[in-house]
Amino acid sequence: xxxxxxxxxxxAVVVLTSCSDVKRKPGSIYMPDMAYSRAYESxxxxxxxxxxxxxxxARPVAGTIARGKEMPFPxxxxxxxxxxxxxxxxxxxxxxxxxxxxxxKEAERLYLINCGICHGAKLDGNGPLYxxxxxxxxxxxxxxxxxxxxxxxxxGQMFYSVAYGKNLMGSYASQLSKRQRWMVIxxxxxxxxxxxxxx
Amino acid sequence: xxxxxxxTKILSIFLFxxxxxxxxxxxxxxxxxxxxxxxCASCHAVNKKLTGPALAGVEDRWPEKKNLYAWIKNSAxxxxxxxxxxxxxxxxxxxxxxxxxxxLSDADIDAILAYIKTVPAPGAAPAxxxxxxxxxxxxxxDSTLVFGILTLILAVVxxxxxxxxxxxxxxxxxxxGIPAVEPVPFYRNKAYIAFIAIILxxxxxxxxxxxxxxxxxxxxxxxxxxxxxxxxxxAGVNQINCQYCHIGTYQGKQATLPSVNVxxxxxxxINEYKGEPLVRENGDVVDGTAEIKKLYKYAGYTExxxxxxxxxxxxxxxxxxxxxxxxxFNHAQHVNAGQVACQECHGEIQKMGExxxxxxxxxxxxxxxxxxxxxxxxxxxxxxxxxxxxxxxxSGKIDSTKGITVEKIGGTECQKCHY
Numbered sequence: 001x002x003x004x005x006x007x008x009x010x011x012a013v014v015v016l017t018s019c020s021d022v023k024r025k026p027g028s029i030y031m032p033d034m035a036y037s038r039a040y041e042s043x044x045x046x047x048x049x050x051x052x053x054x055x056x057x058a059r060p061v062a063g064t065i066a067r068g069k070e071m072p073f074p075x076x077x078x079x080x081x082x083x084x085x086x087x088x089x090x091x092x093x094x095x096x097x098x099x100x101x102x103x104x105k106e107a108e109r110l111y112l113i114n115c116g117i118c119h120g121a122k123l124d125g126n127g128p129l130y131x132x133x134x135x136x137x138x139x140x141x142x143x144x145x146x147x148x149x150x151x152x153x154x155x156g157q158m159f160y161s162v163a164y165g166k167n168l169m170g171s172y173a174s175q176l177s178k179r180q181r182w183m184v185i186x187x188x189x190x191x192x193x194x195x196x197x198x199x
Numbered sequence: 200x201x202x203x204x205x206x207t208k209i210l211s212i213f214l215f216x217x218x219x220x221x222x223x224x225x226x227x228x229x230x231x232x233x234x235x236x237x238x239c240a241s242c243h244a245v246n247k248k249l250t251g252p253a254l255a256g257v258e259d260r261w262p263e264k265k266n267l268y269a270w271i272k273n274s275a276x277x278x279x280x281x282x283x284x285x286x287x288x289x290x291x292x293x294x295x296x297x298x299x300x301x302x303l304s305d306a307d308i309d310a311i312l313a314y315i316k317t318v319p320a321p322g323a324a325p326a327x328x329x330x331x332x333x334x335x336x337x338x339x340x341d342s343t344l345v346f347g348i349l350t351l352i353l354a355v356v357x358x359x360x361x362x363x364x365x366x367x368x369x370x371x372x373x374x375x376g377i378p379a380v381e382p383v384p385f386y387r388n389k390a391y392i393a394f395i396a397i398i399l400x401x402x403x404x405x406x407x408x409x410x411x412x413x414x415x416x417x418x419x420x421x422x423x424x425x426x427x428x429x430x431x432x433x434a435g436v437n438q439i440n441c442q443y444c445h446i447g448t449y450q451g452k453q454a455t456l457p458s459v460n461v462x463x464x465x466x467x468x469i470n471e472y473k474g475e476p477l478v479r480e481n482g483d484v485v486d487g488t489a490e491i492k493k494l495y496k497y498a499g500y501t502e503x504x505x506x507x508x509x510x511x512x513x514x515x516x517x518x519x520x521x522x523x524x525x526x527x528f529n530h531a532q533h534v535n536a537g538q539v540a541c542q543e544c545h546g547e548i549q550k551m552g553e554x555x556x557x558x559x560x561x562x563x564x565x566x567x568x569x570x571x572x573x574x575x576x577x578x579x580x581x582x583x584x585x586x587x588x589x590x591x592x593x594s595g596k597i598d599s600t601k602g603i604t605v606e607k608i609g610g611t612e613c614q615k616c617h618y
Contacts, residue, residue, distance in 0.1 A: 006355055009351070010348075010351060022421055022480040022481060023417075023419045023420050023421055023555075024421065024422055024423060025420075025422075026417040026420050026422070026521075027413055027414065027415065027416050027417040027418075027420070028414055028415075029414065029415050029523075030411075030414035030415045034523060034524060034525050035415060035523035035524055035525075036523075036524055037524040038524075041524075042452075042453045042455075043453070043456070043518060080294055080295070080505060081294025081295070081296075082294075083296065112440070113440040113442045113443050114443060117437075117438070117439055117440070117443060118465075125241075128437060128438040129437055129439075129465065129469075133236070133240070135437070136437065136465075136469045136472075136473070136474070137465065137468050137469055138244045138247050138249060138468050138469070139240065139241055139242065139244065139249045139250070139468050140236055140240030140241045141241065142241060147237075167241070167242060167250040167295070168241075168242075168249055168250050168467050168468045169464070170460060170461075170463055170464035170467060171460065171508075172464075174446075174458060174460055174461065175443070175446050175461065
């Protein structure tokens with residue numbers, strides 16, 4: 001009896017303590033009706049809404065523009081092997097003439113987050129992902145300052161590349177709003193002008 | 200004599216020529232490297248397909264060198280000549296036009312080609328770093344197990360000793376003729392029962408309290424994700440800003456998870472993992488390249504072909520940080536207006552291979568931070584409407600070194616978070 005008790009106790013302790021301390025399951029919930037939303041929230045399972053008779057589409061109605069937002073870019077993305085719209089996009093002017101102090105700061109923040117990682121904080125095409133070819137990114141990003149091709153590239157064509165992607169660069173339309181894209185392009189153009197003036 | 204002199208002359212000339220040509224070659228390759236990185240590297244790598252083909256062995260592939268020069272200088276014009284090799288190449292790479300480089304001379308192109316030849320094939324160069332870094336740090340697992348077993352052994356020993364003691368007493372009593380009292384088995388011994396009852400009461404009470412307090416909290420929650428995505432590699436080693444992927448932190452309630460196209464921004468070009476070995480929490484080694492291939496599967500991307508983003512399927516990441524529905528939390532308010540760093544709540548994410556919930560996200564934890572944290576009042580448009588506080592700071596009524604805590608501007612009012 002004594003032995004039997006001791007052995008069961010010992011094995012119980014060994015089993016309990018040998019469990020991994022990596023917590024792969026979330027904790028239990030007290031009053032789940034207050035913890036989980038009755039309404040559909042972001043990152044819920046939205047796959048079966050239609051079956052439940054809920055017709056919801058977060059996308060704006062086709063052909064509409066939200067108040068205070070920019071007009072859409074007039075040229076669509078080219079089909080593979082075609083460069084017509086890429087060339088035509090040169091003619092689109094930047095709706096932002098100059099950046100206010102606050103906007104310039106914001107544009108710099110956006111540039112450093114979204115572009116600097118490849119094109120470099122100094123716009124020299126040598127961001128932390130490329131690092132002179134030692135980083136994980138194999139292709140050399142464009143040197144926005146110091147390469148005549150990009151210094152002479154009109155704002156509209158830059159917008160085309162940011163919005164639709166170009167070669168290995170992907171589209172940033174999901175990360176930057178239209179206004180933010182134009183702001184970043186203005187920021188790049190300003191930096192290029194400063195670099196040219198100091199030459 | 201004259202023969203000897205002429206011989207030395209010939210020899211020295213020969214030496215000079217070989218030396219100068221070899222030096223010339225080196226200079227060529229060095230120039231070539233600069234030219235390559237300036238003109239070619241954004242679309243070509245030597246050993247890897249990017250926008251254009253890998254350039255290793257390019258000279259051998261082209262039927263004639265003359266054609267290669269013409270192609271590089273003006274690819275569009277050369278295509279029109281109807282050259283079969285060039286046209287096949289153009290179609291193979293989805294009709295992506297190669298930029299023309301009229302400024303490159305034949306010598307420049309030769310220099311680039313010379314450089315390409317000097318780059319070793321990927322298999323040839325021994326990768327020294329991989330083996331050395333592999334040894335995982337064997338952390339001496341916590342000693343609770345050892346101590347638990349020790350305590351148990353001691354408890355058993357003391358029980359045995361008690362039993363032995365009573366037996367001996369019985370023996371000595373027998374010898375001295377004291378009539379033996381019917382021995383009480385230990386499970387009916389009142390002292391034992393009382394002792395065990397108290398222990399059970401304390402342990403049970405402790406476990407119930409802790410369990411109740413942890414209801415609805417998930418501290419240390421570290422689920423396995425559909426893809427082994429390492430924040431350590433992305434945000435730590437490669438210094439990608441948190442907001443590159445979590446765009447919503449600055450703009451709205453949700454931090455937002457990146458859609459597959461954000462992953463593909465970089466992973467179109469990065470298709471293999473070569474960094475330090477990745478290890479799961481339980482010690483399993485993860486093959487980084489295989490995890491990138493999993494991403495390609497979700498994205499519907501076949502390497503070497505153009506990617507159609509509309510074929511992508513969302514990755515169902517397991518949500519870790521979650522607040523109950525009756526709590527309102529807004530990322531933008533904390534990150535944008537409050538200028539709180541991500542790490543203050545989420546811990547050192549940039550060092551986590553698998554993300555783990557660092558804090559319990561309990562109400563006490565929230566309120567504590569609101570009591571202690573000073574609001575970033577200076578140059579912060581969001582708080583410009585708190586005119587009285589600004590005036591008081593100016594007049595010295597409020598000690599500007601102590602500042603204004605979140606509590607002072609109503610950060611601990613119930614309705615701020617529960618409504």
